[in-house]
Amino acid sequence: MQFIDLKAQYTALKPQIDAGIQRVLDHGQYIMGPEVRQLEERLAARTGVAHCVTVSSGTEALLISLMALGVGPGDEVITSPFTFAATAEVIVLVGARPVFVxxxxxxxxxxxxxxxxxxxxRTKAIMPVSLYGQVADMAEINAVAAKHGLPVIEDAAQSFGSRYQGRESCGLSTFGCTSFFPSKPLGCYGDGGALFTDDAALAQAAREIRVHGQSARYTHTRVGVGGRMDTLQCAVVLAKLERFDWELQRRREIGDRYGRLLAPLQAQGLGLLAVRPDRDCVWAQYTVFVPQRARVQAALQAAGVPTAIHYPKPAHHQGAYAAYAPVDACPASIAAAQRVMSLPMSADLSEADQDRVVAALADALAAL
Structure with missing residues (x-):
């Protein structure tokens, strides 16, 4: 059983993906070729945002957003400690201080x-994370931000395609940033990402920053990075967009089915992730809370069921970021890190395999 079945997805989309890659090989514009603009236009229209800027990764999208907003030394950015390291990493890279909530x-x-x-x-921005495919409470976050005159950057690396109060993730704040890492709901075959904004000036700044701060060729108006998304990767994402709505629906259906099948196991200590009624979840990972996680994982591995942990330590328990908060800060994040476990999840997960996962998890919990 695959944790994420990318091979099945490729098989279903092979003609479109192969043709898209071949078109790039034929025209030879591997950097900033026509597929880059095509993808940006498609994604902007999908999210209802005026500007989409493709970049080399989700991490780069966050970094460029901070740079475009002028965040730097002496500034603070409020964010979550329960996330992949990239969220805190980019804040530190621009010289600012992550403040963990x-x-x-x-x-x-x-x-x-x-x-x-x-x-x-000293607060310069708020960066919530839309974890596991569900958007954070952006209305409340935006209200607090507006009260204090602060921009909001949604770290939507896991939530592209999800909806919040009828609107799309990445179209809910000053900047929305997503990732096209292969395992994401909309993934390429390497690294890639995008940022979204309705602000024309911020979009222009982001476009310049991603090409070493150039406003024109060899005219470096600002400090930038090498942050372009390859044309080949844009071609892959364009091909995958052909069935993306189907994939999102499948993820929601599989997530709902997991919830129904796993509900009885709550009596054995299993915890299910809450999905708020005003939003949905595209289940970038299907994550549950388990007791005695190491024993449960070992039992599932023995049964041929792969699992993963997203994430085993909150940021302030990582050596690189330990100085930014006391070790006992953010107790809910610490508790979650000790119990979360992700189960196999992809749009192509069969009901038979899902049943195997649930049965193996039930057996593992019963044996504790």
């Missing part, structure tokens, strides 16, 4: 009620 214990997203108390005169 705890998560909601049942959704694992940033707890909007705790943000205002963390704002100081």
């Amino acid at each position: 705890d998560i909601e214990p049942d959704s694992c997203n940033l707890d909007a009620r705790l943000i205002e108390a963390a704002i100081t005169p």
Whole structure:
């Protein structure tokens, strides 16, 4: 059983993907070829945002967003510690300080009620993470941000295609940033990402930053990075867009079915992720809370069921970021890191394999 079945997806889309790659090989514009603009236009239209800027990774999307906003040394950025390291990493890379605010214990997203108390005169931005494919409480976060005149950057690396109060992830704040890492709901065959904004000036800044700060060839208006998304990767994502709506629907259906099948196991200590009624989840990972995780994982591995942990340590328990918060800060994040476990999930997961996963998990819990 595959944790994420990318081979099945490729088989279903092989003619479109192969043709898209061949077109790039034929025209030879491997950097900033026509597929780059085509993808940006398609994604902007999909999210209802004026500007989409493709970049070399989801991490680069976050970094460029911070740079475009002028975040730098002496500034603070409020974010979640329960996320992949890239979220904190980009804040530190621009010379700013990450300020960690705890998560909601049942959704694992940033707890909007705790943000205002963390704002100081040095706060320059708020960066919530839409974890596991569900958007954080952006209305509340945006309200707090507006009250204090702060921009919001949605780290939507896992949530592209999800909806919040009828609107698309990445179209909910000053910047939305997503990733096209192969395992994401919309993935390429390497690294890639995109940022979204309705602000024309910020979009122009982002476009310049991604090409070493150039406003014209060899005219370096600002400090930038080498952050372009390859034309070949854009061609892959364009091909995958052909069945993306089907994939999103499948992810929602499989997530719902997991929820129904796993509900009885709550009596044995299993915890299910809460999905709020005003939004959906595209299940970039199908993550549950388990007791005695090491034993449960070992039992599932023995049964041929792969699992993963997203994430085993909150950021302030990582050596690189330990100086930014006390070790006992953000207790909900610490507790989640000790219990989360992700199960096999992809649009091509069969019901038979899903049943195997659930049966193996039930057996593992029963044996504790």
